[in-house]
Amino acid sequence: MKYMLRRLAMFVVALIVISIIVFVMLRILPGDIAAVMAGTNATPERVAALREQMGLNKPLVSQYFDWIGGLFHGDFGESMLTGQPVATVVGSRAAITFPLIVMGMAVALLIGIPLGYLSVRTTNRVVQSIYQSIAIIGGAIPALWGGLLLILLFAKGVGILPVFPAQGFPSTGWANPGKALMSLILPALTVGIIVGATIMRYTRASLQTISSSGYVEMAMACGMTRRKALWHVGLRLAMPQLVSVVGLTFAEMITGVMVIENLFALPGIGTGLVSDLGHRDLIAVQSELFMLAAFFLVIGLLVDLAHRALDPRLGEESND
Amino acid sequence: MTQQNNGSPTPQNEHSSASENTPNTSASTDSSLQAHAKSEKPRSPWRTWVIAIIAVIIVAAAVFAIVNHTRASRSAQQSAGEQADTVTIGLKLAPTNLDIRNTAGTALDQALIGNVYEGLVSRNSENKVTPGLAKSWDVSKDGLTYTFHLNKNMHFSNGDELNAQDVVWSIEQLEEKKYHDYDTLRNFKSVTAPDDDTVVITLSKPYSQLLWSLSGRAGLVFDKDAKYVAKTQAVGSGPYKLAKFTPNNSIELVADENYWGANKAKTKNVTLRYFADDDAAVNALKSGDVQVLAPVNATLAKSLGDDYTVKAGDGTDKYVLAMNNASGKATADKRVRQAIRYAIDHEQLIASRGGADKALGGPIPSLDPGYEDLTNLYPHDLAKAKKLLSEAGYSASNPLKLTLTYPNTYGTELGDQLRSQLKEANIDLKVNVVEFSTWLQDVYTDKDYDLSMVDHNESHDFSQWTNPDYYYGYDNKEVQDLASKALSSTDETQADEDLKAAAKIVSEDAAADWLFNYRVTSATAKGVEGFPFNMNQTVMPLAQLTYTPAK
Numbered sequence: 001m002k003y004m005l006r007r008l009a010m011f012v013v014a015l016i017v018i019s020i021i022v023f024v025m026l027r028i029l030p031g032d033i034a035a036v037m038a039g040t041n042a043t044p045e046r047v048a049a050l051r052e053q054m055g056l057n058k059p060l061v062s063q064y065f066d067w068i069g070g071l072f073h074g075d076f077g078e079s080m081l082t083g084q085p086v087a088t089v090v091g092s093r094a095a096i097t098f099p100l101i102v103m104g105m106a107v108a109l110l111i112g113i114p115l116g117y118l119s120v121r122t123t124n125r126v127v128q129s130i131y132q133s134i135a136i137i138g139g140a141i142p143a144l145w146g147g148l149l150l151i152l153l154f155a156k157g158v159g160i161l162p163v164f165p166a167q168g169f170p171s172t173g174w175a176n177p178g179k180a181l182m183s184l185i186l187p188a189l190t191v192g193i194i195v196g197a198t199i200m201r202y203t204r205a206s207l208q209t210i211s212s213s214g215y216v217e218m219a220m221a222c223g224m225t226r227r228k229a230l231w232h233v234g235l236r237l238a239m240p241q242l243v244s245v246v247g248l249t250f251a252e253m254i255t256g257v258m259v260i261e262n263l264f265a266l267p268g269i270g271t272g273l274v275s276d277l278g279h280r281d282l283i284a285v286q287s288e289l290f291m292l293a294a295f296f297l298v299i300g301l302l303v304d305l306a307h308r309a310l311d312p313r314l315g316e317e318s319n320d
Numbered sequence: 321m322t323q324q325n326n327g328s329p330t331p332q333n334e335h336s337s338a339s340e341n342t343p344n345t346s347a348s349t350d351s352s353l354q355a356h357a358k359s360e361k362p363r364s365p366w367r368t369w370v371i372a373i374i375a376v377i378i379v380a381a382a383v384f385a386i387v388n389h390t391r392a393s394r395s396a397q398q399s400a401g402e403q404a405d406t407v408t409i410g411l412k413l414a415p416t417n418l419d420i421r422n423t424a425g426t427a428l429d430q431a432l433i434g435n436v437y438e439g440l441v442s443r444n445s446e447n448k449v450t451p452g453l454a455k456s457w458d459v460s461k462d463g464l465t466y467t468f469h470l471n472k473n474m475h476f477s478n479g480d481e482l483n484a485q486d487v488v489w490s491i492e493q494l495e496e497k498k499y500h501d502y503d504t505l506r507n508f509k510s511v512t513a514p515d516d517d518t519v520v521i522t523l524s525k526p527y528s529q530l531l532w533s534l535s536g537r538a539g540l541v542f543d544k545d546a547k548y549v550a551k552t553q554a555v556g557s558g559p560y561k562l563a564k565f566t567p568n569n570s571i572e573l574v575a576d577e578n579y580w581g582a583n584k585a586k587t588k589n590v591t592l593r594y595f596a597d598d599d600a601a602v603n604a605l606k607s608g609d610v611q612v613l614a615p616v617n618a619t620l621a622k623s624l625g626d627d628y629t630v631k632a633g634d635g636t637d638k639y640v641l642a643m644n645n646a647s648g649k650a651t652a653d654k655r656v657r658q659a660i661r662y663a664i665d666h667e668q669l670i671a672s673r674g675g676a677d678k679a680l681g682g683p684i685p686s687l688d689p690g691y692e693d694l695t696n697l698y699p700h701d702l703a704k705a706k707k708l709l710s711e712a713g714y715s716a717s718n719p720l721k722l723t724l725t726y727p728n729t730y731g732t733e734l735g736d737q738l739r740s741q742l743k744e745a746n747i748d749l750k751v752n753v754v755e756f757s758t759w760l761q762d763v764y765t766d767k768d769y770d771l772s773m774v775d776h777n778e779s780h781d782f783s784q785w786t787n788p789d790y791y792y793g794y795d796n797k798e799v800q801d802l803a804s805k806a807l808s809s810t811d812e813t814q815a816d817e818d819l820k821a822a823a824k825i826v827s828e829d830a831a832a833d834w835l836f837n838y839r840v841t842s843a844t845a846k847g848v849e850g851f852p853f854n855m856n857q858t859v860m861p862l863a864q865l866t867y868t869p870a871k
Contacts, residue, residue, distance in 0.1 A: 031757030038500070039424020040764060041778055049498035050422065081416045081423075082567040083551025110376075114369050156603070167600040185380065265597050267568065275568070279416065280757045 007304070011297055018293045019071070022286050023064050032056065033080050033280040054080055067286065076287040081279050086287040090269065096169055097261070097268035100184050100191065101253045105246070107192020108199050113235075113242075115196075116203025120211060121230055135204065138197025147190040147263045154186060167265040187264045191257055195249060202245045206238040240310045247303035251296045404867045406589040407848070410601050410610035414568045414594035417551040420537060421499040426777055426858045429537065431571050431592055434861040436477075437556035439539035440468055440487060440519070441531055445854035447636070447687040447779060449531045453482070453541055453557070454519070463526030463810035468519040474580040476543045477561040482580070484513035489544040491521070504533040506807065526808045528815045532780055559585040559863040569594060573862070585863045586850065605843060611867050614842035614856050618674025621841055627870075630843045632676040633853035636685045636779040637838035641724075641738070642763075642772040645831055646793030650720060651770055655712040657830035659720075660771075661698035662705035663745035669737060670836050680837040682827035687855070688779055690806070690819025694827045705745040719748045725763055726773040727756040734773065734835070764791045775838060777857065782819060785826050794831040798822075846870050 034050040035042075051057055058066075070077050076086040119131030153159055155166035164186045170179040210216060211234055219229035258270025269288070276284045308314045415427040420437065434442055442452035454468035474482040491511045494502045507525040514520060523530065533539070546555045554562040557580065560573040571592040575585035593610060595601035598617040604610045605628070621630045643651040643660065650656050670677045678686070681694030714720040722742075724735055735751035742749045749771075754762070763769040772791075776784070786803045788795035799822045806818035827834075844851050850864030 029757075030761040031755075032761075033757075035760045035765065036757050037423050040760075040774065040776065041781060041784075042424065042500070043503050046498050046500070046503065053422070053497075081551075083417055083419075083549060084567065110369070110372060114366075156607075166603060167597055168595075168604075265600055278755050278757060 007301060011301065014297055015290075015294060019068055019286075019290055020064075022289045022293070023067070026282050026286055027060060029280065031280050033282065036279050037081070067283065071287075071290065076291070077283045079276070079281050079284040081276075081281045081284070086284050089272065089284065090288055090291060092173075093267060093269045093272045095174060096184075096266050097254060097257065097270065099181075100187055100257060100261075100266065100268065101250060103184055103188035104191030104195060104253065104257065105250060107188055108195035108249075109246070111192065111196030112199025113203050116200040116207060117230065117235065119200070119204050120207040120234075121227055131200075131204075135197050135201045138193060139201065141194055141197075143190060143194055143259045144263055146193060147187070147260055150186050150190055151263075167263075169266050183264075183266070187257070187260045187266060190260055190263075191253065195253070198249065199242075199245065202242060203238065206241045207234050210234045210237045240307050243306050243310060244303050247299050247306070251299040254292060254295065401870075402868065403587070404611075404869060405587065406591065407587050407612070407865055407867045408591040408593055408610045409612040409614065409851075409862075410593050410595050410604055412595060412601070412615055414596075415571075416567055418554050418562070418565055418571075419550040420540065420554075421494070421497075421542075421550065424500055429858050430856070430860045432554060432556070432558075433537070433540065434558060434859060435560045435573060435590075435863070436554050436558045436562055437540045437542070438558050439535055440541060441535045441539060443532075443535040443855075443859050445633075445852045445856075445859065447855060449535050452535070452539070453487070457531075459810075461810075463528075463808075464523050466521045466523075466530060468521070470517045470519065471581070472517060474557060475578070476546065476555055476557045477576045477578075478543065478546055478555050479578075480543050480545055482541065482543070482557050483516040484519045485516070486544050487511070487519045487541050488513045490541045491538075493542075494538060499537075501533070501537040504536065504538050505530070506533075526810050528807055528809050528812065529780060559583055560590065563589070583863045586866045587862075590862050590865065605845070608845070611845040611848050612842065612851050612865075613844075614851075614860075615840040616843040618676045618841045621674070621843055624843055627846045628843045629846070629848070630841060631853045632839040632841040633856060634678075634687055635777070635838065635840050635855055635857060636687050637775050637777040637840070637857070638680060638683070638685055639734075639835040639838055640683075640774055640776050641833040641835055642769075642774065642792055643830070643832050644767065644769055644771070644791075644793055645795070646767060649770060650722065653712050654830060655708045656714075656720065657832075658698070659705040659708040659712070659745060660742065660747065661830045661833045662701045662708070663742050663747065664738065664833055664835070665700045665741055666695075666836060667700070668741070669734070672733075672737065673836075674841070676839050676841050677836040678839055680834040682823045682834060683782060683785055683832075684819065684823045685779075685837045688782075689812075689816050690782065690823055692820045692823065694824060697824075697827050698830070698833075702745055709746060714746065716746050719746045721748045721750070722770040723750045723752055724771040724773065725752045725754060725759065725769045727759040728753045729756060730773065730775065738773075767791050767793060773835070777838075779858065782823065785822070785831065792831060794826070794829070796825060796829060796831075799825050 032051070034047050034054060034056060038047045038050055055063070067077060076090075078085055079089060082089070115131060115134065119128060119135070122128055122131070151159065151166050154161050154163050156162040156164065159166075165183045169183050170176055172179065174180050207230060211230060215237055216226070216229045216234055219233040220226060224232065255270050255273065257268065258274065260266075261268040261271045262274075269292075273285065273288055276288065411427075411430070413425065413427045415423070415425060415431060417423055418428065418432070420428045420432055433439065439452045440454050441449050441457070444450045453470055453474060455471050457466055457468045459466055468487075470484060470487070476482055488511050491505075493499065495505070495508060506529070507523040507527045509522045509524045511519065511521050521530070541557065543555050543557075548555050552565055554565075559576060559579045559581070561576045562571070563574040564570075564572040573590045573592070575588050579585070593604070595604065598620055601610075601613055602616065602620045602623070605613045605616070605624070616624075616630065618632070624630055641660075641664070643657050645652060645657075651660075666679050670679065679695045681697055682692070684690045684692070709715075709720060712720075724738060726735065732751070732753055735753060739749040739751055759772070759774075763772045769791075782803060784790050784792065785794055785796075786800045802818045802822035802825075806815040806822070809815040809818065826832075840857050842851070842853050842856060845867070847868045847870050849866045849868075851862075852860055
């Protein structure tokens with residue numbers, strides 16, 4: 001309980017610090033939204049009129065408190081450009097990015113854990129080095145190249161096996177779940193293969209440490225085969241580490257899949273953030289960054305809690 | 321590492337044993353352990369994974385089948401030979417909001433002017449002024465008083481009456497709030513409504529471009545009584561009403577059944593969809609998701625078969641290679657600027673873009689007043705370029721070093737081509753592609769650049785060359801005098817001649833290089849009628865658009 005409270009207090013302090021950093025950093029950037037909206041034929045008077053109208057002339061401190069005050073009420077503000085509530089915009093982008101990440105992660109786990117497990121299980125050196133190469137090559141594939149390759153293989157119009165749409169998200173959105181899902185399969189595969197290689201390496205590394213740590217030997221002494229000991233005892237012991245890796249990778253992927261979103265022309269969180277920043281839509285950008293930071297922190301918290309649930313020894317130690 | 325012999329990697333036999341359900345912890349002999357292990361083989365972890373993978377494949381296949389099925393049934397519904405009640409148009413640059421009074425960008429003009437909003441006067445696809453809300457107008461002899469006679473019984477899409485009061489209010493708001501393009505109404509003095517059908521605009525000095533300016537954003541008429549959020553909604557008097565707007569994605573229009581004028585919309589629903597990616601756009605056209613594509617990438621358009629009409633239309637897009645004329649820069653030296661112009665092979669640039677674009681030798685494109693073919697002033701001539709550069713003090717051992725800074729919306733190819741072309745004239749060009757907002761700050765506002773490149777697509781924008789504070793930094797008294805004479809002239813032919821002379825001086829001075837006049841190539845599916853090919857990136861009236869699928 002005390003632990004939880006302490007973590008929560010840290011959470012709030014971290015959020016406030018982040019809000020200040022984000023706000024200040026964005027004000028340092030060159031360019032402003034009034035100039036973007038006014039375009040290339042505008043007179044300086046026109047830009048000044050827009051700045052006035054959008055409240056960009058107000059002192060920075062009061063702009064900051066306007067924003068943070070809204071945040072306390074759960075109001076993330078409105079995009080200065082589109083006039084839409086930032087929360088709504090992020091919601092609609094998350095409806096693409098999150099399914100993409102979840103699908104990508106599913107692919108990654110389906111690839112990574114079995115391969116990682118198999119690479120430790122085998123005692124054949126040749127086979128071991130084959131697994132090793134898979135992990136290295138998989139992790140070294142540039143996302144763009146991997147995605148393009150998949151497009152060339154499976155996309156309609158260009159692919160050898162034209163099954164999936166090459167690019168874009170259907171304008172009907174999730175109202176047509178089949179179509180929406182189809183447009184996410186190639187991107188999810190691209191993400192999954194790359195992240196899968198990472199998961200495989202982590203699984204392999206932690207299983208290897210465990211297999212030489214005595215736990216597995218103990219289990220075998222109790223009558224398990226090595227294979228069984230690795231599966232039941234080894235993987236179970238590797239679980240806390242894997243949960244951290246999966247949790248943090250998940251958080252990282254929210255912006256990490258940006259390259260993939262760009263390649264497949266999916267209007268997700270990453271591409272949205274880049275275009276908002278390009279327009280210098282500062283209220284939108286700062287609220288989006290703030291939400292992302294908060295999300296990272298929440299994931300960190302959940303990972304910590306999951307750790308304690310999976311490894312009861314941690315709880316005992318910190319209760320001392 | 322523990323590598324006992326019982327970790328054998330290959331399955332050996334399948335004999336089962338009575339000890340199958342024996343708990344692991346129970347003491348057992350070595351042989352029964354082995355037997356136990358092997359009997360578990362069918363439940364090995366592999367099985368779970370195999371089942372999971374098969375399940376995923378089955379689900380994917382099912383989804384695929386459903387999707388294909390729905391698509392097939394949908395296309396079957398669209399009966400051939402009858403006019404479709406929905407036409408979808410694929411466009412490129414998406415508007416970020418609908419606030420046409422505040423937000424720059426021709427994407428808004430293209431989508432809304434003539435469709436949702438109407439102006440006092442309008443513009444046809446030859447870029448000439450035609451009647452709009454005003455059916456006719458008189459201009460006083462001294463060119464100071466314009467009297468507009470409005471159509472009768474006009475109303476907005478919300479039912480509100482549209483009369484002279486709305487026109488006066490719209491123009492007064494424009495001036496007071498300094499809305500977009502307010503500065504195009506030069507010498508504006510006042511606007512009054514003597515009665516409900518007449519509007520009088522008076523000027524302090526004659527201004528020959530007034531009518532043309534009023535055919536753009538400055539002349540749009542808004543409902544003074546309507547309350548709506550301008551960024552996401554639109555209330556106008558045009559043949560179409562706004563049905564739905566999704567920023568950066570689509571605009572859905574629906575015909576206004578009660579449109580006041582004769583030019584009623586022929587198609588009930590028109591959807592504008594925006595594709596940032598050229599390939600995706602062409603795929604959408606081929607798959608029938610859109611029936612019109614404007615623009616279509618000129619190279620990709622060649623892959624379209626006979627079922628499509630592909631045509632390039634004239635426009636006022638000028639790809640300007642801006643050179644910083646202000647003092648302190650290498651490009652302040654006229655010889656350097658001339659050398660750059662001689663060094664550029666325009667034909668090659670145009671050919672590599674698909675060949676649809678037109679060479680442009682000066683600041684005025686063919687659809688604007690004052691046009692004259694100036695392409696012969698600076699033909700591609702490397703020898704002349706080198707000679708001019710050596711006069712200016714540069715040589716192969718001491719090459720001229722310049723930086724080209726331009727917004728990333730134009731891709732990297734043009735920059736690369738210019739670098740290799742200029743290299744042949746011993747100019748060492750560094751290409752710096754930046755974000756648009758960074759460009760606006762560094763180049764446009766702070767004028768911290770050598771060379772830049774932008775598609776200046778606005779029409780009638782010669783005043784850029786008469787304002788020394790514009791980012792070109794071009795300051796020539798003679799040009800300024802000629803242009804202001806043209807603007808205040810009441811004689812159209814004389815104004816044209818003055819503009820022509822001014823444009824020629826700007827080009828001779830090598831104030832910039834005009835890479836080409838971008839001509840938008842559009843493609844329409846067979847059965848599409850009434851889509852404007854000319855000027856469709858700035859004026860795209862859709863009332864006449866129809867689509868009748870072939871039998």
